[in-house]
Amino acid sequence: MTERIRTLVLTGMSGAGKTVAMQSLEDAGYFCIDNLPPILLPKFLDVVGQSGGRISKVALACDLRGGEWFEPLLEMVKQLRLNQSLELSIVYLDASDEVLVRRYKESRRRHPIAPSMTLLEGIAKERAALEQIRNAADVVLDTSHWRPNRLKQEIIQRFAEHQPRMPVHIVSFGFKYGIPIDADMILDVRFLPNPYYIDDLRPLTGEDERVFEYVMQWPATQEFIKRTEGLLQFLIPEFRKEGKSHLVIGIGCTGGKHRSVAISCYLAQSLQNLSDIQLIHRDSRREG
Known part of the structure; x- marks a missing residue:
């Protein structure tokens, strides 16, 4: 039928x-x-x-x-x-x-x-x-x-047949190239040790396992992630309840290639069951 x-x-x-x-x-x-x-x-x-x-x-x-x-x-x-x-x-x-x-x-x-x-x-x-x-x-x-x-x-x-999930865009970026103009929130991870100063890590990005592990190994990284996850787990449902149609979270480091990319990858994975997470690396492929 x-x-x-x-x-x-x-x-x-x-x-x-x-x-x-x-x-x-x-x-x-x-x-x-x-x-x-x-x-x-x-x-x-x-x-x-x-x-x-x-x-x-x-x-x-x-x-x-x-x-x-x-x-x-x-x-x-x-x-x-x-x-x-x-x-x-x-x-x-x-x-x-x-x-x-x-x-x-x-x-x-x-x-x-x-x-x-x-x-x-x-x-x-x-x-x-x-x-x-x-x-x-x-x-x-x-x-x-x-x-x-x-x-x-x-x-x-x-x-609605079902409650639509609010799209959440997690955008890694480099402050040297400017803040994303559509960002609702900006998180600055420039306080973390920078893989840029490690010669064999410099050409890689935060998506590479070696850079990811380097960024994640520090106690400050783990504390930042713990606090950020708790904040977003609270905020995302509240934004959805308030009627927000989408949320853009910018995570920035100096060049947008190493630290911000690694942190964004981790958060996108850990929050995927909470909303419709979309991951964007704005500056990771830039030279210089």
Whole structure:
């Protein structure tokens, strides 16, 4: 039996968090389209059904920005629910009038469907127009008291097949070539004895066993690794919980060839069960 295509129709009040929700669904592996006119839903999903299983999860944001094209949404959903190949749900995002007004004030935006009205008049007009949709929704999420990260967590927990692992990039580098501009954390290992001053180790890198063993033999190295592992084992889950999408940890020595490479290799191996670890040696092959 062919697996049913999980289809989410995301709608609701402007300012209630549809952008964050769509970004979260995209991170969870959904094929996302924003502001699709409801009349095009059947044709689009027909195309998805012909993808040979390459697309199995779809999220479609539809709201009153579509004007008169939005009106057939409920009728389109009723028709689509007759399609046995689809598992379709309406997800409605809502928030209190007070919160919506505050969000508009903070973003300095006019109401998208009633730009000539006051914010409260525009919100009231939109709420009345969406009443039937809200009543028909399978899931209603009130984001009034949620920060964006809380909404992201809720979307992932409800609609992701599994909690995506946060990618962690461990980047070895040389301070002489500059700090990685995308690094979230920088760890400096220039306090360790430098293999550069050992003639037969100088041409090698921290990936070579002899250099690795040289760097790892020192009590200071072992103490640094112990403390760093403990710190990262605490921080990585906390960053993930806070909604961080990825983490870049820079580990630097003078030239980025020996000490930083060896330490990065060790940490990438020891932390691999904690997250999706990706190891990058930025400067290890530079000359000089």
